[in-house]
Amino acid sequence: MNLxxxxxxxxxxxxxxxxxxxxxxxxxxxxAVAWWGDRLAPDWRPHIREENQAILERxxxxxxxxxxx
Amino acid sequence: xxxxxxxxxxxxxxxxxxxxxxxxxxxxxxxxEVVGGWRRLAAEHALVLNPGTDELRMLNPFSVVPxxxxxxxGGRWWYGNCAWDAVGICAALHTDGRIExxxxxxxxxxxxxxxxxxxxxxxxxxxxxxPAAHWWDDIVFT
Numbered sequence: 001m002n003l004x005x006x007x008x009x010x011x012x013x014x015x016x017x018x019x020x021x022x023x024x025x026x027x028x029x030x031x032a033v034a035w036w037g038d039r040l041a042p043d044w045r046p047h048i049r050e051e052n053q054a055i056l057e058r059x060x061x062x063x064x065x066x067x068x069x
Numbered sequence: 070x071x072x073x074x075x076x077x078x079x080x081x082x083x084x085x086x087x088x089x090x091x092x093x094x095x096x097x098x099x100x101x102e103v104v105g106g107w108r109r110l111a112a113e114h115a116l117v118l119n120p121g122t123d124e125l126r127m128l129n130p131f132s133v134v135p136x137x138x139x140x141x142x143g144g145r146w147w148y149g150n151c152a153w154d155a156v157g158i159c160a161a162l163h164t165d166g167r168i169e170x171x172x173x174x175x176x177x178x179x180x181x182x183x184x185x186x187x188x189x190x191x192x193x194x195x196x197x198x199x200p201a202a203h204w205w206d207d208i209v210f211t
Contacts, residue, residue: 039157
């Protein structure tokens with residue numbers, strides 16, 4: 001899960017491997033806030049799968065690639 | 070998840086954030102009991118242990134060991150497990166920050182400022198290689 005300057009850098013880094021998914025850094029920020037924002041809360045409890053899937057969907061990450069186990 | 074394990078997790082994270090380093094099991098109580106609790110928390114993906122040593126490896130989004138993602142936030146340097154976690158450290162601490170890393174392809178230095186939950190260079194791209202269903206197959210690789 002890495003940051004890159006451009007699609008060209010991603011393609012070179014993949015070196016023929018199957019690409020995963022690429023999103024903008026702006027969307028990454030949305031995702032990080034939604035996913036990790038409560039991690040130090042005193043009343044934190046583990047997210048169940050459905051909660052995490054809902055976070056992904058809320059920031060627009062849908063489809064087979066983003067389907068959690 | 071048992072309340073006692075949640076409390077252990079809370080104290081583990083609190084010590085980590087307070088001191089900027091992972092606590093040893095003995096700092097949190099009887100070492101065997103603490104390791105037992107950490108193992109149960111790891112089974113629930115609430116933290117990650119080093120296989121074989123039972124030492125803390127990840128207090129997600131924080132990495133206990135150095136990584137390619139350095140984060141300055143809250144007056145201290147941290148390590149993120151990946152780019153997502155690096156931004157997540159600012160989110161978890163509810164503070165602005167600065168992420169320093171390099172392009173995995175060419176090695177060019179990349180620095181990102183996080184201000185008010187936004188990154189200052191939104192032209193950068195975030196690539197996820199492993200499909201979500203397999204993230205926990207090997208979380209260190211993911």
